Amino acid sequence: MRTYLDCIPCLLRQTLEASRMATRDETKQEIVLRRVLSKLRKTPFTKTPPEIADGIHYLIRTVTKNPDPYKKVKEKYNRIALAMYPSLKRKVAHSRNRLLTATRLAIAGNIIDFGPGVKFDIEKTVREVLVQDFAINNFDRFKRRLDESSNIIYVADNAGEIVFDRILLEELEDKKITFVVKGGPVLNDATIEDARSVGIDKIAKIARVSNGAPGTGPKRNSKRFINWLKNADVVISKGQGNYEALSEVNANIFFLLKIKCPVIARDLGAKIGDIVIK
Amino acid sequence: MRTYLDCIPCLLRQTLEASRMATRDETKQEIVLRRVLSKLRKTPFTKTPPEIADGIHYLIRTVTKNPDPYKKVKEKYNRIALAMYPSLKRKVAHSRNRLLTATRLAIAGNIIDFGPGVKFDIEKTVREVLVQDFAINNFDRFKRRLDESSNIIYVADNAGEIVFDRILLEELEDKKITFVVKGGPVLNDATIEDARSVGIDKIAKIARVSNGAPGTGPKRNSKRFINWLKNADVVISKGQGNYEALSEVNANIFFLLKIKCPVIARDLGAKIGDIVIK
Numbered sequence: 001m002r003t004y005l006d007c008i009p010c011l012l013r014q015t016l017e018a019s020r021m022a023t024r025d026e027t028k029q030e031i032v033l034r035r036v037l038s039k040l041r042k043t044p045f046t047k048t049p050p051e052i053a054d055g056i057h058y059l060i061r062t063v064t065k066n067p068d069p070y071k072k073v074k075e076k077y078n079r080i081a082l083a084m085y086p087s088l089k090r091k092v093a094h095s096r097n098r099l100l101t102a103t104r105l106a107i108a109g110n111i112i113d114f115g116p117g118v119k120f121d122i123e124k125t126v127r128e129v130l131v132q133d134f135a136i137n138n139f140d141r142f143k144r145r146l147d148e149s150s151n152i153i154y155v156a157d158n159a160g161e162i163v164f165d166r167i168l169l170e171e172l173e174d175k176k177i178t179f180v181v182k183g184g185p186v187l188n189d190a191t192i193e194d195a196r197s198v199g200i201d202k203i204a205k206i207a208r209v210s211n212g213a214p215g216t217g218p219k220r221n222s223k224r225f226i227n228w229l230k231n232a233d234v235v236i237s238k239g240q241g242n243y244e245a246l247s248e249v250n251a252n253i254f255f256l257l258k259i260k261c262p263v264i265a266r267d268l269g270a271k272i273g274d275i276v277i278k
Numbered sequence: 279m280r281t282y283l284d285c286i287p288c289l290l291r292q293t294l295e296a297s298r299m300a301t302r303d304e305t306k307q308e309i310v311l312r313r314v315l316s317k318l319r320k321t322p323f324t325k326t327p328p329e330i331a332d333g334i335h336y337l338i339r340t341v342t343k344n345p346d347p348y349k350k351v352k353e354k355y356n357r358i359a360l361a362m363y364p365s366l367k368r369k370v371a372h373s374r375n376r377l378l379t380a381t382r383l384a385i386a387g388n389i390i391d392f393g394p395g396v397k398f399d400i401e402k403t404v405r406e407v408l409v410q411d412f413a414i415n416n417f418d419r420f421k422r423r424l425d426e427s428s429n430i431i432y433v434a435d436n437a438g439e440i441v442f443d444r445i446l447l448e449e450l451e452d453k454k455i456t457f458v459v460k461g462g463p464v465l466n467d468a469t470i471e472d473a474r475s476v477g478i479d480k481i482a483k484i485a486r487v488s489n490g491a492p493g494t495g496p497k498r499n500s501k502r503f504i505n506w507l508k509n510a511d512v513v514i515s516k517g518q519g520n521y522e523a524l525s526e527v528n529a530n531i532f533f534l535l536k537i538k539c540p541v542i543a544r545d546l547g548a549k550i551g552d553i554v555i556k
Contacts, residue, residue, distance in 0.1 A: 005294055012287035037319035041312045
């Protein structure tokens with residue numbers, strides 16, 4: 001997905017929030033903001049929003065010398081979600097359609113997102129998403145494709161959310177699963193440490209994709225990464241950022257997400273708050 | 279009031295909205311956005327937000343070659359407010375404290391604002407503001423000062439809103455009133471044409487202040503304008519923009535406004551939606 005003009009004020013709002021997470025020094029926050037203004041005026045909007053955002057967050061970590069501004073937030077939401085894990089498992093166990101319930105829960109977990117600048121309530125979201133109609137519902141095709149697949153790539157989104165992903169992964173036990181996280185910190189995106197701390201390394205192979213900094217893995221728009229996705233039987237892509245980055249990739253990708261921004265809502269022909277399997 | 283870092287993403291949101299009002303040509307909208315990014319990165323934040331915004335709107339009008347992007351919106355809200363005028367007059371006539379009711383109505387009219395990017399409902403706002411507690415209430419001092427004054431400067435804010443201002447002006451009939459509007463179009467701010475179209479030229483002298491473009495009157499932060507305010511017995515300043523521009527001026531200014539943005543809320547120690555006589 002290309003970057004829309006509406007993304008620019010939003011990226012600056014995210015810049016300010018992230019720089020406040022990174023440092024209490026207002027002079028540094030102002031330096032960051034001015035450098036991002038300078039960067040954005042020259043950035044081609046043919047880039048995807050996460051490609052631009054990755055560069056912004058790299059700049060924030062560099063200028064503020066804080067290597068992981070969202071560290072505490074990530075730990076907190078891993079903890080909160082792990083505490084919910086037993087009750088989430090019970091919801092799956094007591095459901096009529098285990099895979100559908102696990103998929104809905106994985107989508108509900110996508111509400112844990114510090115990108116769009118929107119407050120969230122996890123418990124309420126879980127209750128809603130379990131009964132909510134899908135704005136786009138390719139679940140039947142998703143189920144069929146999973147049945148035929150042995151080799152799955154799961155492109156994860158945020159810390160905390162990955163506990164909800166684990167619920168879905170545990171319904172796919174007989175498959176060979178590769179769980180893709182960021183090779184370093186960016187926003188509250190899940191990293192290898194997050195995946196380990198919620199036990200996903202026990203049920204899937206962990207792979208990494210770049211966080212925008214050098215040496216953290218292949219970029220999401222690199223030939224290497226995209227060819228790898230194309231060779232999987234099926235790819236499960238979580239969240240808005242991965243949708244923005246991969247929506248035009250020609251592979252067997254199913255996008256699971258909860259819509260939290262007006263630009264993606266428009267791109268998908270849906271509304272904020274809607275849930276999607278596409 | 280200085281420009282806070284939070285004002286920057288908001289000014290870009292306003293830039294995008296205004297450039298869409300000015301032209302449907304997305305290429306021009308993008309040019310505007312990039313030029314504003316470029317401008318903001320060099321702007322000292324010791325300037326007030328309206329000083330920066332005036333420059334942005336001047337740039338938008340110049341690049342898009344649209345001299346008055348909010349023309350239709352201004353006419354629409356003058357019309358809507360004029361249609362409400364008889365019922366507003368009845369509310370004053372039937373009230374126990376005419377001046378207080380007229381002041382509340384003038385504040386209610388301040389909801390008609392295309393700056394903060396917030397949707398509004400005029401009828402609902404009027405009902406609420408008539409009974410709402412003030413977050414800051416210097417009405418008694420305001421009334422006393424008005425009683426002692428013969429020479430009043432009324433610094434107006436938006437089109438439509440000025441019909442509500444007229445209600446208050448008509449309670450001050452025995453005074454010599456100068457009604458200050460913008461000397462040219464900027465946002466939905468009231469201009470001389472707006473003041474005339476709602477009949478304010480019949481009850482007050484009209485004066486002008488710059489809209490950010492050359493030749494449209496003295497700037498709000500100019501010595502000439504500020505000295506003029508200082509020589510008035512009392513100044514009534516309407517809305518957020520005038521508060522931002524004049525909050526540090528040492529004159530007999532009463533700020534009448536409805537709070538619509540978090541930065542002003544913080545500056546005044548109040549909340550969004552609050553009403554203020556300060």
